[in-house]
Amino acid sequence: MSDMIDFLKARRSVKPRDMNGNAPTESELETILTIGARVPDHGKLAPWRFIVFQGEARDRAGAVIADVFTKRNPDAAADDIARARASLTEAPLVIAVVSSPKTHPKVPPWEQQLSAGASALNIVTAATALGYGANWLTGWFAYDRDVLTGLGLNADEQLAGFVHIGKSDKPNEDRPRPVLADIVTKF
Ligand SMILES: Cc1cc2nc3c(=O)[nH]c(=O)nc-3n(C[C@H](O)[C@H](O)[C@H](O)COP(=O)(O)O)c2cc1C
Known part of the structure; x- marks a missing residue:
């Protein structure tokens, strides 16, 4: 159990640009998704779902993002359009966590x-525990309704984020963490 505490105390995100092409296996992916679906969920509503982008599906998603980007920015430079197209291509695996709320009286x-946020973090944690780097990211396209429609979201759904997953051999600097005294009070 103390191993688990040490793991959680040291977990940190890896930048997609530092990831290489080594993706989780299909069985590891199933593990990651299973853990993503094992989260606190009042009423057992499963108010989230996951969209997996691997291989050329990342390029098809990139085409959706680039098309909307070009529509919103008709004078955009080719470099910026290319950057939009490459939004989901740095990591070998990207899992979109979709917040899919259900109508419920309570x-x-x-x-x-x-x-849905808990699902995203569980996916980050599971991928990290399997030895991969992971990063929960959004970006403008996570909030653009035309992009979301193009990626298959319904009008009542929102994107909690894209979790980018891949191996990394690069050293990973930590970021400063909040001092507990600044964020904790006793009532
Ligand atoms: C909903 C959500 C969206 C985020 N989107 C971005 C983003 O678009 N770009 C970014 O650099 N970090 C983003 N982050 C932050 C990273 O996921 C991550 O927290 C940070 O890079 C380092 O934190 P960690 O090392 O504790 O994981 C987002 C975090 C959350 C919770």
């Missing part, structure tokens, strides 16, 4: 959205 959408 469980408000806020709680269901929080549950």
Whole structure:
């Protein structure tokens, strides 16, 4: 158990640009998704779902993002369009966590959205525990309704984020963490 605590105390994200092409196996992917679906969920509503982008699917998603980017920025430079097209291509595996709230008399959408956040973090944690780098990212395209429609989201769904996953051999600097005294009070 103390191994688990040490792991959680040291976990940190890896930048997609530092990831190489080594992706989780299909069985590891199933493990990651299973753990993503094992989160606190008031009312057992499963108010989230996952979209997996691997291989050329990342390019098809990139084409959706680049098309919308060009529509929004008709004078965009070719480099910027290319960057939009490459949004999901640095990591070999990207899992979109979709917040998919259900109508319920007792469980408000806020709680269901929080549950989607828990799924995203569980996916990050599971991928890291399997020895991969992971990073939960959004970007403008995570909030653009035309992109979301193009990626298959329904009008009542939102994107909690894209979890980028891949091996990394690069040293990974930590970031400063909050001092507990600044964020904790006793009532
Ligand atoms: C909902 C959400 C969206 C995020 N989107 C971005 C993003 O677009 N770009 C970014 O650099 N970090 C983003 N982050 C932060 C990273 O996921 C991550 O927290 C940070 O890079 C380092 O934190 P860690 O080392 O504790 O994982 C986002 C975090 C959350 C919770």
